[in-house]
Amino acid sequence: MNSASAIVVSNLTKTVSTQAGQLTILKGINLEVKSGETVAILGPSGSGKSTLLGLLAALDSPTSGEILLDGVSLTGLSEEQKADIRKQKLSFIFQSFMLVETLTALENVMLPAELAGIADAKQKALAMLDKVGLSHRLSHLPSQLSGGEQQRVAIARAFIANPKVLFADEPTGNLDHANGTMIADMLFELNAEQHTTLILVTHDNELAHLCQRQLVMNAGELSETVIDVAKEPVQ
Numbered sequence: 001m002n003s004a005s006a007i008v009v010s011n012l013t014k015t016v017s018t019q020a021g022q023l024t025i026l027k028g029i030n031l032e033v034k035s036g037e038t039v040a041i042l043g044p045s046g047s048g049k050s051t052l053l054g055l056l057a058a059l060d061s062p063t064s065g066e067i068l069l070d071g072v073s074l075t076g077l078s079e080e081q082k083a084d085i086r087k088q089k090l091s092f093i094f095q096s097f098m099l100v101e102t103l104t105a106l107e108n109v110m111l112p113a114e115l116a117g118i119a120d121a122k123q124k125a126l127a128m129l130d131k132v133g134l135s136h137r138l139s140h141l142p143s144q145l146s147g148g149e150q151q152r153v154a155i156a157r158a159f160i161a162n163p164k165v166l167f168a169d170e171p172t173g174n175l176d177h178a179n180g181t182m183i184a185d186m187l188f189e190l191n192a193e194q195h196t197t198l199i200l201v202t203h204d205n206e207l208a209h210l211c212q213r214q215l216v217m218n219a220g221e222l223s224e225t226v227i228d229v230a231k232e233p234v235q
C-alpha cells in the first residue's frame with residue numbers, strides 16, 4: 001500500500017435484507033484516494049453513493065471487503081474505536097445540513113473540536129465562523145438561519161478539527177445556484193488551506209469538475225471516468 005493513501009478500498013460489498021429478499025447495493029468496489037486528493041462521485045439516484053460514503057466514514061459496516069483509512073483497517077474495530085477515528089480524522093457535510101437544532105451556530109461549530117479534545121475550541125469556532133462570513137449569526141439557532149447560512153455553519157463545523165478526510169454528500173443539493181456556488185467556493189478554499197482529502201457526492205457536473213478526479217457509480221459499481229460537461233444531456 002502507498003503510505004500517502006488516505007483511503008484504500010478492496011472488493012467492498014454491501015448486501016442488505018429487504019422484504020423482497022437480499023439486495024446487493026455495492027458490488028465489489030475498489031478505490032484508492034491519495035492524501036489531499038479531491039474526488040467527485042457522480043451517478044444516478046439509488047446507485048449506492050451514500051451507502052459507499054457511510055462505509056468509508058466508518059458509520060456502517062461492509063458485508064465483505066476491506067477499507068484502510070489513513071493506513072488503518074476498519075475491519076474488526078469496535079464501535080468505540082470507529083467513533084474515535086471519526087472524531088480524530090473524519091468529518092461530514094450533508095445535503096440536509098444536519099446541525100444540532102438545540103445548539104446555536106457557535107455551539108454547533110465548537111462541538112467537534114470539543115469532542116476531539118482541541119484546546120481553544122471557542123476561539124477556533126469564532127475564527128471558522130468568521131471565515132464563512134457568519135460572525136453576525138453566532139447565537140442563532142439553525143431554525144433561525146437560511147439554508148445557505150446553515151450549510152456555512154456545517155462547513156465551519158466540518159473543518160474545525162482539521163479532518164484528514166471530509167465527506168460531502170450532495171452539499172449543494174438543497175441550495176439555489178447562488179448559495180450552491182458560495183458553498184462550493186468555501187469548501188474548496190478551506191480544503192486547499194487545510195490539505196484535506198475531499199470525497200464529494202454530487203449531481204452537479206460543474207461542482208464535480210472542481211475536483212481532481214471524477215468517478216461514476218452505476219448500480220453498485222464504481223468506475224473512473226472522464227466526463228465532458230459540454231456533452232452531458234440536460235436533465
Ligand SMILES: Nc1ncnc2c1ncn2[C@@H]1O[C@H](COP(=O)(O)OP(=O)(O)O)[C@@H](O)[C@H]1O
Nearest residue numbers: 016018023025044045046047048049050051052
Ligand atoms: N438499509 C437499507 N435497506 C434496504 N435498502 C437500502 C438500504 N440502504 C440503501 N438501500 C437501497 O440501496 C440503494 C442505494 O442507496 P443509496 O446508497 O442511498 O443511493 P444513492 O446515494 O446513490 O442515491 C437504493 O435503492 C436504496 O433504496
Ligand SMILES: [Mg+2]
Nearest residue numbers: 049050051169
Ligand atoms: Mg445519496
